[in-house]
Amino acid sequence: MAKKKTSKDIDKKSRDVSKFREDILDKYAKGKYSKIPADEQAGRSLMPPGTAKSRSFAFVGSEIPVFHSDKCVACMECIIECPDVALHARATTAEEMERTLDKIKDKEVRERLKAHFGKTTKLWNVYEKKGKTPAMFSIWVDPDKCKGCAACVAVCGGHEALSMTSRDEAMVGDYRKEMDFLSTLPETPKEFINERLFVDMFLRPDVRTYEGGAGSCSGCGEITGLNMAMTATAAKYGKNFVIVAATGCNSVYSSTYPYSIFDVPWTNSLFENAAPTALGVRLRLDQTGKKDTKVWAVGGDGAMFDIGFQSLSRVLTSQRDINILVLDTQAYSNTGGQTSGATYTGQNAKMSAHGKAISGKMEDRKELGLIAMMHPDVFVAQVSPGYINHYLRAVSEAIDYPGPSVIIAYSACMPEHGISDDAAYDRAKAAVISRAFPLYTYDPRKGDSMKERLDLKGNPSVNEDWHKDKNTGEVYDFVWFASGEGRFAKQFKNGKPSETLLQSQENRVKNWRLLKEFAGLSK
Amino acid sequence: MSYTITEECTCCDACVSECPNDAISEGDDIYTIDAEKCTECVGFFATAQCADVCPVDCCIPNPDHSEDEASLVEKAKKLHPEKDFSGDIPSRFSA
Numbered sequence A: 001m002a003k004k005k006t007s008k009d010i011d012k013k014s015r016d017v018s019k020f021r022e023d024i025l026d027k028y029a030k031g032k033y034s035k036i037p038a039d040e041q042a043g044r045s046l047m048p049p050g051t052a053k054s055r056s057f058a059f060v061g062s063e064i065p066v067f068h069s070d071k072c073v074a075c076m077e078c079i080i081e082c083p084d085v086a087l088h089a090r091a092t093t094a095e096e097m098e099r100t101l102d103k104i105k106d107k108e109v110r111e112r113l114k115a116h117f118g119k120t121t122k123l124w125n126v127y128e129k130k131g132k133t134p135a136m137f138s139i140w141v142d143p144d145k146c147k148g149c150a151a152c153v154a155v156c157g158g159h160e161a162l163s164m165t166s167r168d169e170a171m172v173g174d175y176r177k178e179m180d181f182l183s184t185l186p187e188t189p190k191e192f193i194n195e196r197l198f199v200d201m202f203l204r205p206d207v208r209t210y211e212g213g214a215g216s217c218s219g220c221g222e223i224t225g226l227n228m229a230m231t232a233t234a235a236k237y238g239k240n241f242v243i244v245a246a247t248g249c250n251s252v253y254s255s256t257y258p259y260s261i262f263d264v265p266w267t268n269s270l271f272e273n274a275a276p277t278a279l280g281v282r283l284r285l286d287q288t289g290k291k292d293t294k295v296w297a298v299g300g301d302g303a304m305f306d307i308g309f310q311s312l313s314r315v316l317t318s319q320r321d322i323n324i325l326v327l328d329t330q331a332y333s334n335t336g337g338q339t340s341g342a343t344y345t346g347q348n349a350k351m352s353a354h355g356k357a358i359s360g361k362m363e364d365r366k367e368l369g370l371i372a373m374m375h376p377d378v379f380v381a382q383v384s385p386g387y388i389n390h391y392l393r394a395v396s397e398a399i400d401y402p403g404p405s406v407i408i409a410y411s412a413c414m415p416e417h418g419i420s421d422d423a424a425y426d427r428a429k430a431a432v433i434s435r436a437f438p439l440y441t442y443d444p445r446k447g448d449s450m451k452e453r454l455d456l457k458g459n460p461s462v463n464e465d466w467h468k469d470k471n472t473g474e475v476y477d478f479v480w481f482a483s484g485e486g487r488f489a490k491q492f493k494n495g496k497p498s499e500t501l502l503q504s505q506e507n508r509v510k511n512w513r514l515l516k517e518f519a520g521l522s523k
Numbered sequence B: 001m002s003y004t005i006t007e008e009c010t011c012c013d014a015c016v017s018e019c020p021n022d023a024i025s026e027g028d029d030i031y032t033i034d035a036e037k038c039t040e041c042v043g044f045f046a047t048a049q050c051a052d053v054c055p056v057d058c059c060i061p062n063p064d065h066s067e068d069e070a071s072l073v074e075k076a077k078k079l080h081p082e083k084d085f086s087g088d089i090p091s092r093f094s095a
Helices: A007-014 A017-029 A077-081 A094-102 A107-114 A121-129 A151-159 A169-184 A198-203 A221-237 A249-255 A274-287 A301-307 A309-316 A368-373 A388-400 A424-433 A478-482 A486-491 A499-518 B049-053 B069-079
Strands: A063-067 A087-092 A136-141 A162-166 A241-245 A266-268 A294-300 A323-328 A379-383 A405-410 A440-442 B003-005 B024-026 B031-033 B059-061
Touching: A063 A136, A063 A169, A077 A087, A077 A151, A077 A198, A077 A221, A077 A388, A077 A424, A087 A094, A087 A198, A094 A107, A107 A169, A121 A136, A136 A169, A151 A162, A151 A424, A198 A221, A198 A388, A221 A241, A221 A249, A221 A294, A221 A323, A221 A388, A221 A405, A221 A424, A241 A249, A241 A274, A249 A266, A249 A294, A266 A274, A274 A294, A274 A301, A274 A309, A294 A301, A301 A309, A301 A323, A301 A368, A309 A323, A309 A368, A368 A379, A368 A405, A368 A440, A379 A388, A388 A405, A388 A440, A405 A424, A424 A478, A478 A499, A486 A499, B003 B031, B003 B049, B049 B059
Parallel strands: A241 A266, A241 A294, A294 A323, A323 A405, A379 A405
Antiparallel strands: A063 A162, A087 A136, A379 A440, B003 B059, B024 B031
16 A cells, blocks of 8 residues: 655655656646646645746847946946846956956957946955955846846946846847856855945855746836845845745746745745745744744735734734734735825726726825834835935845834836836835925934924925925925826826826825924924 | 045945934935034044045045044034043043
8 A cells, every 4th residue: 555645755755846846847848837747746736936036028028238348336236226127237357257258268259248347446446455456347147037128237237237138038038048158157155245325235155035927017116025025134144034924916026837936944824824824924924933044024015004904903902923914005016006095196906997986095194104104113114216326225124123124115017007018116116205205214212202203204394295306496396206107197187287186295295294303303 | 533435435325324423414415414413433433434434535634624632522522512531531532
């Protein structure tokens, strides 16, 4: 009689990625779905981690970025903002670069590869001046991960070190060869990773928990924020953390069978219970002596502002070490853009569609951050991927905080905001500049009063209602923000803002003044 | 003199937390130093901390905003009325 399988055997098999690749992934990639045997792991809702690494999006986009090494300053922003982790950066000594290039026999190919390496002030001039061995800096594009959104080009901006070119099969082939070459190039040595620079954590090989292959939309601003939070966690605690996902875009693009994107334990229960599931995981980890393992609960504004609000509140009173990441797109993005508590006044969203009866959402946005602050000793931050350092700093502080923390991250959503695929970074910046989404951190460790705890650092012109352009005098108010997004398009007639939009602007400035009052900055 | 940040700035953020005067913030394109708040670290350190930490050497003395050591000490005292500046005052001019 065959030995009966125990749950232990099945657990062991669920972690066997090579077997999974052979049985399932390869057949999926070839479209041979009907040949796949019933997967007993799927029956138990189990998938091995990080299987999306092998997923190819090579022919999703019509364009692909080209890197111009002579113009790059090694700021790392393109690497961080790429929603698909398709861009890879390396710092390499000239000697090591030559040694690796020498293995390439084809002269033309060698020259093309060599053109990727450039001398930057950061890694060459400054190192040389200090008498240290300098490094060449290079950036590489993975054609199987890149969806052609051009976010990297937009982020690079005036540096012009990246541009888009049309993509064809030959080019994808060349780019794949470049990725093969990259795999022979040593990882960035420690001496070229500046520990005082948050952005440099993205040069570390040991912090990559997501390596592309998510089913997110081209240019998605949300997954960039998710990746930033996970990378900042790994930079401090290695891969010693787990993720509990609320149902929503984040659970769909990160775990649609057979592709899981994370290299750490990940689970999804329901829309409304990510925070209490995380509490349960936390309690079990504590019970089994794994107090150092960090726990993230991740959900959108629908899950955290609305449907899971009560259960989130319960967890915030638990005093347990749990981190909540709210990916705030100001709508139920996954189900097609229904109004949520986070939606702005005047926003055209389903359930509050702009028409004869109402002109978009007529209620004001709920401020989950302010509500979270009123729970006993909870760390709260509002962050935006447009402000990389503020984001990474806030997450670093949140994960070190011994009690519950809530990070509310602005998340640009192409379809629901009505913006272009390359706009996530610019819009994430504009949301902060216009007071639509002010940055703050609220850290109970700083003192007992609101003004000691609440820090508005990072917002431009903190003492003013609105930020203005120093040269042109242009006022960056909420109407300015709204004019750049399709979700507010119906609020403009002949370029003039509607009454509803002006009301929305009034609501935003009231929120900003309230934050200033709490932070002790009111005049 | 105050320090200033040149356009080589990569917005890496390293200088912000080093500044004893809270004078550095993220500007529209690059980081900026508020000349009214910068004491060139006089009163706190023997070297300008932003210049020390900058990975691209773009924090430099501002040629358009010249102040001598004595006025920088006065500035530090004004900015930090709670701090005791008696005894040896750290300064990049005496280093």
